[in-house]
Amino acid sequence: MQVKENKMIRITVLEEEKQYQILCEEKKSIMQALLLANAEISALCGGKGICGKCKIKFLKGKTEPSDKDRKTFSEKELEDGYRLACTAYPRETAVIQLYMQKEQKIKVVAETEEKPYNGTAYRKDSDFGIAVDIGTTTIAMQLLEKSKKESISAYTGLNPQRSYGADVMSRIDAANHGWGEQLQKKIEEALEVGFSELIGKADILKEKVEEIIISGNTTMIHLLLGYSCETLGVAPFIPVNTGAVRTDSEKLFPNSGLKCSVKIIPGFSAFVGGDITAGLYYCQMQKKEGTNLFIDLGTNGEMAIGNREKILVTSVAAGPAFEGGNISCGIGSVPGAICKVDMKGRKIESLETIDGKEPLGICGSGVLEAVFELVKEAIIDETGLLEEPYFDNGFLLDEQRGKNPIVINQKDIREIQLAKSAVRAGIEVLLKRFGSTYKDIENVYLSGGFGYYVNVEKAIGIGMLPRELSRKIKPVGNTALAGAKKLLFQNAEWKKLRKLTDMVQEINLGGDKEFQEFYMEYLYFTLK
Template identity: 30%
Template sequence: MASSKNLDILFEPQAKKIRTLKGTTVFQAAKDAGVEIRSECGGKGLCGKCRIIVKKPDSLSELTESEKRLLSMSEINEGYRLACQARVLEDTVVVIPPESSFELRRIQATGKERFLEPKPTVEKIFVSLPKPSLSDIRPDYERLLNALEAIKKFEGLEIDYDVLKGLPDIIRQSNFKVTATLWDEHKIIAVEPGNTSEELFGFAVDIGTSKIVGHLVNLATGETLDIESLENPQLAYGEDIITRITFATADPKNLRSLQTLVVEAINKIINGACKRTKKDSNKIYEIVVVGNTAMHHLFLGIQPKYMALSPFTPAIKTRLSIKAGELNLRINPSGIVTVLPVIAGFVGADAVADVLATGVCDSNDISLLIDIGTNTEIFIGNSEDMLSCSCASGPAFEGFRIKHGMKAVTGAIEKIRIDSNLEVEYETIGREKPIGLCGSAMIDTVAEMFRHKIIDRSGKINRDIKTPRLRKSNGELEFVIAWGDETKTKKDITVTQKDIREIQLAKAAIYAGCSILMKRKKLKEKDIAKIFIAGAFGNYLNLENAKIVGLIPDVPLEKVEFVGNTAIVGAKMALISKEARKRADEIAKKVRYLELAADPSFEKEFLKATLIPHKSLNRFPSIRRFLRSG
């Protein structure tokens, strides 16, 4: 729809100007100008998060149906538009309001680690080679092999072709003293002049749907030298997996772009970590990558289409090792990228890493492991048997579909308390003026509103409550959390009836998953020795409130443990220990997967779990006691 006429757009407050073609969307122009605008639907006019304010309304195209649906009348009158819908018709000035710009997200980059003896797959051996002579005319490769085999027994040792090409020069330039790097005892992946055996590094990477975390690791000691994280740049193509898969499958070029984005982000992370620690990225010989199955496929450039369609089959399940150069990852060019195995289409390598890191598969006690995210993976069992499922908890905890919802970034309200006068106390991330509500605040809000009878067990707002905070807006009841004079946006931050429903649906999906797994395993709450809560959201969750809303089973709080980002911990374990890597393979084979959609009781369980805390109070005795006492 763009024509050949060039127009100027100035973005404020970034003060970035760009020349663009008439008819280009503001969203695209912003991207071209390097100005980031929030998008949770990949620019499809569905999420309403790409709000901008235009100073000259006529400089943009007419309002689209999506804008009429997603913007309120007062916003339209104030000049609000959706960047992905509005096209530029004349030179213009566009303001990106705080709620639409990317801020530094709080990324959970670490998790609870267990001690592990480092026995990496990569090893370095320094050898001094006898020089060739007329009485010793062995080829260089054979000379190297013989020297290595004199130190350690190897079977069928091979050499990387690119390493072989440079071998004759390297051994001569270093006066026949070289260090060979071996991968998995069968492949020489580097030969370096002199003794470099002290410099042996690896990198563990967790590719999350919204963030990428990397740990630079000393493979000899197992020590993490540096941690670096970034937003997943694929976010610009949709916040959820399905939007990204749809984009990737629309055109092979799209799949390549998504792959390039994630590879470049990992390169950036590696570069940042190496710069800070003054390490040479050429001395990184292996990367272990985990991620959900969609991220796994997109990273590897594998067609992800069929894992989004019933029966949700991934292209591959087993562990893969690929030369780093083939994926354009900038470590040692003959270094290896190992991607851990997946369990199913929606239970990926990150979940395998969660199980590995928490050790739930090694314990005799029954554990419940919940990794909360847009897709929540749940595991229940012990060393004898482990059952898993994935539930579409949706992005509500990340702020999507919530009127003033946002991710856990600076300015997000993260904790809420309502007092007996129905006044609200809140805390924001970074102690900044509030912009919106993140997931933990939404759980607090629903629990606190329930405690103070502002909502009933069905989640319905009690319209008879007397407080100026309760009001009707656009025909819908809402409760004011922060008044406009307290907020960064100068607008009230509210929780609507619809927001409460969204949280009920999200928590019901997770609880129904737990409940069905427990039923299948014939287990009751009392049988669970431990609940592990993994994922970024977990750490900031008020556990008491999580129980009140019915997000997690009613067990004593001392049985619940936050374990943080166990996906990166599991990746690191597989990087530094061959045994852990084998264990990851066993986990992927052994853990049984239950497709919730195919379970006949799912719908019933889900509906029962939409109530607060649950239709059956027998399952929540501590909440029943609280209700009786109130």
């Protein structure tokens, strides 16, 4: 029997100064062809035609506009050849210009409240270890001199799997649609690049690296280890394995030239992974007599409450808004992202961007600030409605001379509203189930990149965090990395992780009536 091969269509890609060609299989989208060609692209929604970030322009061979194109572009833009790469299925040779958002310079919180790596003198014949945090958006790692318990070099980068979607669900979806091997390869290669840079900077022999400890959420670890994600993305969300894994670098990172053991920090469930174990361990929640709250805000909101008797954990679907995802002018924490907003009356009093660059868009902490300011100035009402004359076109933050203006629109406000009430409702349920009140809480550890940059006062203002806890809130930075570091320095503690994971109970908030009630209650904006 003859197998009919699909036609390959040649696409010429223009990207800034570069020009190259890719082949696109018939019935495949331009996005899929770009991914196969390893192009660095941004597909925040994982190619569902929702985020609008995969903009291209056909200079030749334009496709019929899809429904999603019609929702995203004006008639004039469609006529000029603008399309979404994820819904463009070419039928003939084409020339396209890429307009996708590049985020190589994203700011990664690789540090913690403790002293960062210091680059001081170290003995090259010492024994070293590498602590790694694989985040959904970013990767952070440090090379550590074990005997002196010091970090001597650090590396941060973007998780290249972002091309397959910004959140864990898009990655699971991609893995379940045949991209699992590519996803695994991408993270393996990205970590190998990081290892080689760390070792190169420190100028040590690879043989001196004894151990690598990795923390990551359950999806990141599944993709790294090549586990099937089939049951991870659908109820009842069953992971293949969340236990501790011991393996070696020759198996996991064959091109790294390292010969050492690799340990993966255990997690609890599909939504509460080893990154949270590392965070709880770093904050030593399991040893404290008093009750502490741990909140990690990223593409998901994970939180825990506990003391040395018991720890409860849960996760809420906060959506990617806190990382600039699903926000009309949202971008990651890159130079030029608006991160601070102050208003007086109906006017912007000051805008601050990351690194003081020309405004390009707005990042998660910037959106939260803008929403707070708009509520403060009564431009957003209690229910989250933008008042006239801003309802249709949004509130202008920056004209961005000659380019698309940066605005906050009604949909953006809803995203923040849903995210903040999910987080707050999660906190309230945890407190209640633990039998605690605000008064009983000793510390609130605010973990993760967003927690590091967010203006706590404004987060309290929109009701995301309780005012009663304001003096107890401590941004603690990247605790997933800090926990992995701590474990490297205290090898004997690895065995005690089991005790920590055993004392944790997870609360599933899906369909929880009390959670729903709190969620509805905290949807409102009443300035606190």
